[in-house]
Amino acid sequence: MLPAGSLLDTPASSVPDAEWAAAARQALQQADARLHRRFDQGDRIERLLALRARAADHLIRLAWQRCMPAGQALSLFAVGGYGRGELFPHSDIDVLVLGETSAQHAAEAGLSRLFALLWDCGLPVSHAVRSLQQCRDAAADQTVLTALIEARPLVAAEGARRALRQTIDDGALWPPRAFFLAKLDELRTRHARFGDTADNLEPDLKDGPGGLRDLNTLGWMALRAFGVSELEALVGLGHLGADEAVALQRERGVLAGLRYGLHLVAGRPEERLRFDYQKTLAARLGFEDDVESLGVEKMMQGFYRAASVVRRISDRLLQRFEEQFDGEAVPEPLTVGFSLRRGYLAANDADWPRGDIGEVFALFSSWANNSQVRGLHSLTARALAEALPQLPDYQHAWPHTRQQFLSLLRQPRPVDTLSRMARLGVLGQWIPAFAQVSGRMQFDLFHVYTVDQHTMMVLRNMGEFSSSKAAERFSIAHEVWPRLRKPELLLLAGLFHDIAKGRGGDHSELGAVDAREFCQTLEMSLADTDLVAWLVEQHLRMSVTAQKQDISDPAVIHRFATLVASRERLDYLYLLTCADIAGTSPKLWNAWKDRLLADLYFATRRALREGLEPPLPAAERVIEAREYVRQLVREQGYDDATINRQFAVMPDEGFIRLRPEQLAWQAGALVPVRQGHTLVKVRPISPDDPALEVFVHSPDRDGLFAAIVMTLDRKGYGIHRARVLDGPSDTIFDTFEVNPADSFADGDPLRLEAALREALSGDLSRLRPSRRAIPRQLRHFRFAPRIEFRDEAGDAAGTRFSLVAPDRPGLLADVAHVLRNQRLRVHDARIATFGERAEDTFVITDEHDLPLDETARQQLQDAMLSCLDPDRNTGDTH
Missing domain, CATH: 1.20.120.330 (Nucleotidyltransferases  domain 2)
Known part of the structure; x- marks a missing residue:
């Protein structure tokens, strides 16, 4: 790989080291360039790694000859990955200089020169200089022994090779079983x-x-x-x-x-x-x-x-x-055809499974019904792997084996069974569409798992729902689960909900077709088939409704309830939605989303119970809500006169948009507050979650929303939801649900209260968004922001301003700052983030509480794009 007969072969006395190193570096670069071209042309990677190691071998030997005096009693070995004879383009090169201590001391100058010369050549060499005894002592650490067992001689006499091998192979130094356990x-x-x-x-x-x-x-x-x-x-x-x-x-x-x-x-x-x-x-x-x-x-x-x-x-x-x-332990009989061997499940028949998928399902049935099984025996696992290509899929299997599969979903721990089937390749063989999404990823920050792994996470969450012990992160799921007529239908919906990812088109619709075909082939009832297919087709609808629409709006609930149409479908869809969101990313599920979906679930259940009649007029809804909140406030020890006085200064809209428990908390907090004063209260949303609820009541003034948002951002909190309500006598009742988004947000409610009070006590115009670097990952998912405007009708007249933009730290603070500079008022806000994508909606008006005209819309759009997409004027559309 390196040129022969060149300057590199010249005696040391003829050419200075610097000149030799420059020639060696150039030769190595040329050799690498040739290898890299061969890589791009598709040459075998094993060959390229070996050739690069050979090039390094040659150069190191030449450097050794140049720097080390003839007759010295030292040897040179390649160790570690380099010792295996493979070398990646930028891998370290580990070598061992072997020799007795006296020889080491005599060669110190030469060794220093050698390693300096190799670094100057462009070879990142790491070295150890040891005697045989020092090698033995160091190898007490199994990581050192690991590097030594692949030692390969570069410059070494046969005696040195044999001596090192005998030292390494000494049975008293890490016996094979001890070494195996350490590496395991x-x-x-x-x-x-x-x-x-x-x-x-x-x-x-x-x-x-x-x-x-x-x-x-x-x-x-x-x-x-x-x-x-x-x-x-x-x-x-x-x-x-x-x-x-x-x-x-x-x-x-x-x-x-x-x-x-x-x-x-x-x-x-x-x-x-x-x-x-x-x-x-x-x-x-x-x-x-x-x-x-x-x-x-x-x-x-x-x-x-x-x-x-x-x-x-x-x-x-x-x-x-x-x-x-x-x-090998003596087999212990377990079930018909299977036994336990050292705790591992094994097929008794040496020819198992003979191409019979029913035998494979029997294996998983035995596994599910015997909790002492620690895993699948290696020989049985190998037999299964070899048999996979011959096993029929669900369309070509015998009817009785199809029923065997369904029975697995009704046995103990069906989620464990499906996970095992997926891990061993059986699920992909049984359902070919599942094999197509095996290992499939989506290039975004929202889906942190491959599709098949996400599916298993969703099923695992369903397994939590079925547990007799309530999972803390799912507040009502354990209450809904027992009402399911057939829990296996939910598992099937979870199995198929993303199975059509990557085919083009709507994966929900395509997946529903797959699910229907599967259920029909397995001769499931028409009602069960319709339910599974409907769940797959609609599996995103509840999440979208909860996160992107105003579920305090009776019309939204009415539309969603009309879609769901029955309590049974609502139960199944609610559980599928919770499992899906929580299975998308470990950071995506939180107390806020749990409560949001629970609110939508209860509101829809009530609408279904009342028969999907037209929603009550707003005035009747306010009266009904006030009476419910009154009972909660009484429990705090307040009399009706105090409660009536407090209700009089609270906005009617709050009794429609907020939960009764929130209103009772706010009402109690406001009792001692004098008119014209500012109140800030912060509390945990859930005892086991870092999410906080922030309530701000204050005399209204322009820029107040922006001041709150920028302060929350500066303190490291991300906003999930905002309710911005106008109260009587020019007051505001703003509610925010936030989560710590940065390491410096300590989650302490009292400290956050103090920070907000201080920020709101002075001139709001002094506050500015904090400037923070965009995280490395987010830089790779930039796209041009999209802005839409729509006029709102009814009592909430204003302009709905929708923004879709790449997420980044401080985004909402920047948006609020632009709104303040445009002298616009925020009356409502919905904040949603999906990986690298922020989708925020605001209801805004001008200073006179009127919707924005075309001129104001254009000015806002230009200012917003200049803030969020500063490169747009350079022609970079990302």
């Missing part, structure tokens, strides 16, 4: 650090679950236990199937190719597939966009599928290693 614990700890899933938005190709480190770990275990340097050699020993070896080799190529390309596009030793590089790498690897998927999504699906296969086979191989060390 290391692997599990590493997986836990990454959330034990490869299905995240920016996976680590090297250290993440299912990554290259997992394959290396298996190799180290095999080398220590069986003395084989390649996993393929385990086939002959009976520990690895030929098909498994082929699969591991194939996926190693996928992962190594991604890592090689990532190093190239990053220009440094980057191991995490960050958004900064994903699109560039996908383009370099030849992945193109089409109507169904972005090229980057195709690339990431390839990674997720490769990582899944690595994990699946790794689990089986680790179990076989464990059996090798601990021995």
